[in-house]
Amino acid sequence: MLKALQLEAELCTGCLQCEMACSYENEAVFNPSKSRIKVFTFHDEGRFAPYTCSQCSEAWCLHACPVEAIVINPQTGAKEVIEDVCVGCKVCTIACPFGTVNYNSDTGKVAKCDLCGGDPACATACPTGAITYVDADHTGLARMKAHASQSIPKS
Amino acid sequence: MAWTRKILRVDLTNGTCTPEPLNMEWANLYLGQRGLATKYLAAEIDPKVDALSPGNKLIMATGPLTGTMASTGGRYSVITKSPLTGAIACSNSGGFIGNEMKMAGWDMVIFEGRSPTPVYLYIENDHAELCAADHLWGTSAWATDHALHATYQDPQLRIACVGRSAEQGCLYSGVMNDLHRAAGRSGVGTVMASKNLKAVAIRGTKGVGNVRDIKAFFKATQAAKAVLAGNPVTGEGLPKLGTQVLMNVINEVGAMPTRNMREVQFEGANRIGAEAMLVPRESDGKANLTTNAACFSCTIACGRISTIDPKHYTIVNKPEYMGANGGLEYEAAWALGSDTGVDDLDALTYANFLCNEDGFDPISFGATVAAAMELYEIGAITTETTGGIEMKFGSAEALTKAAELVAKGEGFGRELALGSKRLTEKYGHPDLSMTVKGQEFPAYDPRGIQGMGLTYATSNRGACHLRSYTVSSEILGVPVKTDPLETEGKPELVKAFQDATAAVDSSGLCVFTTFAWTLEDIAPQVDAACEGNWTTEKMLEAGERIWNLERQFNLDAGLTAADDTLPKRLLKDAAKTGPAKGKVNELHKMLPHYYEIRGWTTDGVPTAETLTRLGL
Numbered sequence: 047m048l049k050a051l052q053l054e055a056e057l058c059t060g061c062l063q064c065e066m067a068c069s070y071e072n073e074a075v076f077n078p079s080k081s082r083i084k085v086f087t088f089h090d091e092g093r094f095a096p097y098t099c100s101q102c103s104e105a106w107c108l109h110a111c112p113v114e115a116i117v118i119n120p121q122t123g124a125k126e127v128i129e130d131v132c133v134g135c136k137v138c139t140i141a142c143p144f145g146t147v148n149y150n151s152d153t154g155k156v157a158k159c160d161l162c163g164g165d166p167a168c169a170t171a172c173p174t175g176a177i178t179y180v181d182a183d184h185t186g187l188a189r190m191k192a193h194a195s196q197s198i199p200k201s
Numbered sequence: 202m203a204w205t206r207k208i209l210r211v212d213l214t215n216g217t218c219t220p221e222p223l224n225m226e227w228a229n230l231y232l233g234q235r236g237l238a239t240k241y242l243a244a245e246i247d248p249k250v251d252a253l254s255p256g257n258k259l260i261m262a263t264g265p266l267t268g269t270m271a272s273t274g275g276r277y278s279v280i281t282k283s284p285l286t287g288a289i290a291c292s293n294s295g296g297f298i299g300n301e302m303k304m305a306g307w308d309m310v311i312f313e314g315r316s317p318t319p320v321y322l323y324i325e326n327d328h329a330e331l332c333a334a335d336h337l338w339g340t341s342a343w344a345t346d347h348a349l350h351a352t353y354q355d356p357q358l359r360i361a362c363v364g365r366s367a368e369q370g371c372l373y374s375g376v377m378n379d380l381h382r383a384a385g386r387s388g389v390g391t392v393m394a395s396k397n398l399k400a401v402a403i404r405g406t407k408g409v410g411n412v413r414d415i416k417a418f419f420k421a422t423q424a425a426k427a428v429l430a431g432n433p434v435t436g437e438g439l440p441k442l443g444t445q446v447l448m449n450v451i452n453e454v455g456a457m458p459t460r461n462m463r464e465v466q467f468e469g470a471n472r473i474g475a476e477a478m479l480v481p482r483e484s485d486g487k488a489n490l491t492t493n494a495a496c497f498s499c500t501i502a503c504g505r506i507s508t509i510d511p512k513h514y515t516i517v518n519k520p521e522y523m524g525a526n527g528g529l530e531y532e533a534a535w536a537l538g539s540d541t542g543v544d545d546l547d548a549l550t551y552a553n554f555l556c557n558e559d560g561f562d563p564i565s566f567g568a569t570v571a572a573a574m575e576l577y578e579i580g581a582i583t584t585e586t587t588g589g590i591e592m593k594f595g596s597a598e599a600l601t602k603a604a605e606l607v608a609k610g611e612g613f614g615r616e617l618a619l620g621s622k623r624l625t626e627k628y629g630h631p632d633l634s635m636t637v638k639g640q641e642f643p644a645y646d647p648r649g650i651q652g653m654g655l656t657y658a659t660s661n662r663g664a665c666h667l668r669s670y671t672v673s674s675e676i677l678g679v680p681v682k683t684d685p686l687e688t689e690g691k692p693e694l695v696k697a698f699q700d701a702t703a704a705v706d707s708s709g710l711c712v713f714t715t716f717a718w719t720l721e722d723i724a725p726q727v728d729a730a731c732e733g734n735w736t737t738e739k740m741l742e743a744g745e746r747i748w749n750l751e752r753q754f755n756l757d758a759g760l761t762a763a764d765d766t767l768p769k770r771l772l773k774d775a776a777k778t779g780p781a782k783g784k785v786n787e788l789h790k791m792l793p794h795y796y797e798i799r800g801w802t803t804d805g806v807p808t809a810e811t812l813t814r815l816g817l
Contacts, residue, residue, distance in 0.1 A: 067270065
């Protein structure tokens with residue numbers, strides 16, 4: 047079963063545990079500025095929203111890469127950057143419509159979510175269930191259930 | 202080691218920024234943040250110095266767990282000598298400034314001297330510089346935050362700053378960070394402004410990667426997070442209702458100070474408490490509470506984000522207050538509400554917004570307004586004094602007008618800005634000031650919770666609930682239930698809470714975790730991160746050392762055992778209603794024994810033996 051990250055902004059409190067988990071998993075440092083998942087604050091609305099790569103089936107970043115440094119992991123479906131091949135041209139960062147491939151000036155390469163090889167650290171770290179790793183065919187299931195609950199008879 | 206081992210010394214007089222190594226010998230004795238910065242302050246300034254003179258210093262300090270994945274590991278403190286109390290001041294804040302300082306590679310920043318002109322400090326990793334802040338001077342904390350973000354075009358920039366109240370000399374101004382979080386008490390922001398330092402803007406991209414034993418760290422922090430999640434207070438009550446979960450609880454036990462602490466129960470409590478914040482209003486169908494919010498790394502998320510009823514008189518034609526902002530915490534709701542007798546939730550929320558916007562402590566402000574209301578009631582001040590404001594208990598208009606004046610340092614606000622001690626002295630009724638060492642009381646009446654009387658009387662920063670929150674034991678039964686109306690065993694309880702809390706405040710963690718955690722949960726997290734074999738015993742010993750260091754600073758500053766007392770009202774006037782009806786606070790039954798178990802003389806001075814034992 048292919049799985050995908052499910053992001054529920056309503057549950058996010060903005061604590062940044064996910065960003066630290068991501069940076070630790072990938073860079074061995076607690077450092078939100080190196081995280082591949084980002085939590086955005088919408089101040090006037092009083093809302094928080096986590097956001098990261100949704101692993102497009104037809105991935106713009108992968109097709110745009112001139113050196114084939116972005117490949118599909120057949121187990122997870124993640125589009126992964128092979129650092130040794132990446133030349134840091136940043137074309138993928140332009141190609142991605144969602145802005146979820148980012149340049150890392152320390153390494154001179156790009157970085158993006160690779161689903162941690164099938165066990166995403168952000169989902170494990172999230173204390174509220176705002177980030178979960180679920181059946182890719184049913185990322186809307188929780189929302190469906192919430193709406194379905196409105197149709198059950200009231201006791 | 203989760204210390205960066207590096208501190209930044211900023212000489213404001215000469216405009217220099219100089220890095221220096223952290224004193225690791227001291228770090229092993231005082232851990233970080235509150236303890237370690239107090240050690241630096243005590244070693245570097247004369248305790249008798251005028252708090253608002255260039256001779257005072259101001260330290261912003263993180264703990265070793267600040268900037269890590271340990272739950273709530275984002276705290277920092279501001280340590281200085283207080284202009285409100287003349288005692289040591291240490292105010293703790295969450296938000297995102299502490300972690301950013303750590304991520305930039307600094308354990309603490311020490312400010313000394315006074316800049317000849319307004320400046321702000323900009324830090325980007327190793328780079329630190331003082332920049333002209335003339336354009337920011339005279340603007341609010343919110344405006345300063347927006348202006349600096351606009352200057353640097355960096356949404357990730359984190360900012361701590363002071364508002365207009367601090368510039369105008371309000372003695373209880375805090376240092377605001379991330380718009381709505383505050384190192385709020387004892388006037389630490391007033392000291393910052395007195396140095397012509399408007400703001401500190403930090404961007405840190407280095408991260409924290411030097412945890413001593415990362416496997417042990419993940420094991421300890423994950424176990425501790427599970428404890429928070431499984432606890433009814435930290436796992437459910439605080440996220441859902443915030444600290445406001447306490448409003449009805451404390452009112453029911455008869456420990457809700459009301460109308461300048463004349464009464465111990467407030468008839469309007471249910472209109473200003475947590476539950477009231479959830480009720481949709483008529484005008485726009487929204488509740489006061491928009492959502493809960495977390496500080497950095499916090500898995501509790503007790504923070505409140507609120508809006509004011511768009512039809513409320515306070516914000517008519519003021520679109521700047523119509524968006525979501527930091528909402529009422531229990532302390533603010535009590536001081537602005539119950540203590541002034543005001544039960545208008547939107548008026549309290551508006552006053553709270555102003556406290557954040559211009560950086561002044563809602564506890565001291567609310568309690569000072571309450572004292573002014575009593576002065577007004579007995580005729581000691583009149584509308585002539587107040588510039589036309591009818592300072593009546595229960596008047597939302599008086600409260601919100603007062604907040605507007607203190608925010609900008611105008612009119613009667615200039616007198617309110619000096620705190621209730623100076624206000625009541627000026628008008629001939631010092632007994633009406635509900636303060637210890639000149640700092641206003643928080644939201645627990647010590648007639649209904651006896652241990653809190655000893656807590657307030659002996660707190661090193663003046664009346665404060667966060668120095669030993671015996672409410673946990675006396676009301677909530679954590680870690681063990683004690684009788685709130687009894688004094689027996691309270692000296693031991695207060696000492697234990699004071700020492701443990703001093704250690705927690707020095708670690709980078711939030712004291713709210715202690716609704717669920719004991720040092721048994723905390724020590725393994727510190728130990729996994731830091732060298733030095735941080736056992737529970739060592740944490741407690743460090744806490745006791747810190748407590749005595751603070752005490753010694755205060756004694757050297759000129760305070761004595763005579764300052765370890767409570768206002769007459771709490772010692773002589775019995776509670777009129779509730780479970781504590783007929784009780785006063787029996788401080789005299791607790792204080793001598795407290796001195797004894799502290800290893801202090803009957804005059805409250807640490808004995809030579811005690812100082813030697815603690816290595817002081």
